[in-house]
Amino acid sequence: MNVAEAKLILQTGRPGDEAAADPRFAEAMALVDQDPALAAWYAAEQRWDAALGQALQSVPVPPDLSAIILERTAGQKVVALPQPQSLSNPWLAWFSWRSSLSLAMAAAIALFLGFTFAWLHPKPAGQWAEYARDMIVTTPPHEHHVDLKTSDLNQIRIWLASHNGASGLELPTVIGTSPGLTGCRVTDWHGRSVSMLCFHMPGAQHVDLFVTRTGNLSDAPVQLEYSLMEHQMTAGWSTGGNTYLLTGPVPETFLRHCLEPQVTVERAWAHLVTAPAPRLELPTTSHDYEPL
Amino acid sequence: MADLSFEELVKAHYEALYRFALSLARAEADACDLVQQTFYRWATKGGQLRDPARVKAWLFTTLHREFLGQRRHADKFPKLEISTVDEARLTAVSAPPEQQLDGTTVMAALQRLDETYRAPLALFYLENNSYREIAEILEVPIGTVMSRISRGKALLREAVLPKADR
Numbered sequence: 001m002n003v004a005e006a007k008l009i010l011q012t013g014r015p016g017d018e019a020a021a022d023p024r025f026a027e028a029m030a031l032v033d034q035d036p037a038l039a040a041w042y043a044a045e046q047r048w049d050a051a052l053g054q055a056l057q058s059v060p061v062p063p064d065l066s067a068i069i070l071e072r073t074a075g076q077k078v079v080a081l082p083q084p085q086s087l088s089n090p091w092l093a094w095f096s097w098r099s100s101l102s103l104a105m106a107a108a109i110a111l112f113l114g115f116t117f118a119w120l121h122p123k124p125a126g127q128w129a130e131y132a133r134d135m136i137v138t139t140p141p142h143e144h145h146v147d148l149k150t151s152d153l154n155q156i157r158i159w160l161a162s163h164n165g166a167s168g169l170e171l172p173t174v175i176g177t178s179p180g181l182t183g184c185r186v187t188d189w190h191g192r193s194v195s196m197l198c199f200h201m202p203g204a205q206h207v208d209l210f211v212t213r214t215g216n217l218s219d220a221p222v223q224l225e226y227s228l229m230e231h232q233m234t235a236g237w238s239t240g241g242n243t244y245l246l247t248g249p250v251p252e253t254f255l256r257h258c259l260e261p262q263v264t265v266e267r268a269w270a271h272l273v274t275a276p277a278p279r280l281e282l283p284t285t286s287h288d289y290e291p292l
Numbered sequence: 293m294a295d296l297s298f299e300e301l302v303k304a305h306y307e308a309l310y311r312f313a314l315s316l317a318r319a320e321a322d323a324c325d326l327v328q329q330t331f332y333r334w335a336t337k338g339g340q341l342r343d344p345a346r347v348k349a350w351l352f353t354t355l356h357r358e359f360l361g362q363r364r365h366a367d368k369f370p371k372l373e374i375s376t377v378d379e380a381r382l383t384a385v386s387a388p389p390e391q392q393l394d395g396t397t398v399m400a401a402l403q404r405l406d407e408t409y410r411a412p413l414a415l416f417y418l419e420n421n422s423y424r425e426i427a428e429i430l431e432v433p434i435g436t437v438m439s440r441i442s443r444g445k446a447l448l449r450e451a452v453l454p455k456a457d458r
């Protein structure tokens with residue numbers, strides 16, 4: 001674990017809560033003990049969190065709110081919390097068994113009807129910008145980033161196929177032959193399957209390639225288009241029934257290098273090596289500025 | 293918890309629910325409505341909850357769902373309240389040092405963040421919820437919560453602190 005990873009884990013967990021049971025948290029805390037700079041950062045972070053929490057918890061609450069709530073619900077028959085029931089009474093146990101059976105049957109019928117309805121009425125397709133934004137924002141960091149860690153593309157294809165992931169992947173040369181491939185996962189976007197392939201790049205950067213069926217999106221990009229979303233450059237295109245989203249904290253030129261058929265992996269990577277401080281470039285078309 | 297009366301339940305949770313609602317809805321009146329609606333739902337449906345230990349999570353999840361439902365409605369029928377919008381857009385956050393953070397300033401900064409970050413941050417700071425609890429309340433994966441808290445904290449810091457203090 002490096003310092004950046006430790007900081008991310010320490011930022012989201014607290015020593016007293018469930019995070020403390022996470023071995024990664026313990027590992028991060030061990031780093032704090034060894035690294036005075038990290039210890040100073042962590043102490044400042046805790047002070048900041050405490051100050052912010054205290055400030056937010058001091059926001060005044062309308063003094064009559066609880067009275068209004070009670071007044072509003074006064075006419076309602078308030079449902080009490082269920083008391084734990086003992087099933088020592090055989091009649092109660094028999095009734096409970098009958099209830100459970102009825103509930104199970106009702107659930108089975110509801111499931112059947114639900115599947116039938118979903119089959120007859122497929123979900124409407126989503127919007128490309130919303131999809132891209134959600135993929136960027138909700139990508140889990142570090143240990144949760146991929147479900148399968150491997151650099152073997154064939155293994156990834158097999159794994160995706162067995163996990164309801166993308167099939168018929170058609171990857172650009174640079175991506176398909178990249179030595180930086182580190183793994184994949186399958187996620188869900190409003191009930192639609194999305195596959196993600198992760199690539200580590202020089203300079204501790206990485207890009208993610210998201211793949212979903214083109215029919216899942218109402219306005220999937222047909223031809224290659226670039227845009228800036230959530231402070232990240234993205235490239236989107238469709239081919240072979242799949243829509244691809246390539247994104248990461250890398251310069252636009254790097255994405256262009258990755259997607260140009262005549263470019264080699266070495267040339268694309270060389271671009272990052274010679275540009276050690278990745279910087280976002282301004283989008284080049286008016287389309288790129290469309291609000292999300 | 294099973295012996296808690298409705299009145300005690302309200303008193304135990306309404307303040308935290310209100311502040312969470314205020315961070316989401318941005319307007320006091322809307323926040324009050326969300327809290328009232330949440331307890332109304334509890335009064336009529338809360339008994340369906342089988343595990344008394346999950347009452348708090350149920351209340352926060354219900355409030356969040358109410359907010360999402362109202363927002364979807366507002367998106368279809370947009371309504372601008374001039375006083376609210378102007379205040380949110382024109383009031384610059386002063387740059388207090390860390391020791392002098394006041395609730396109103398921090399809440400205003402939080403309210404300006406994208407909704408994606410507001411909800412997890414509010415739950416993180418207001419109730420000291422763990423990321424597992426936040427994931428349960430917001431009904432999103434744990435990894436997503438960690439990612440949103442991490443990015444959200446950075447954005448909130450930018451909104452609250454002057455550049456020199458970051």
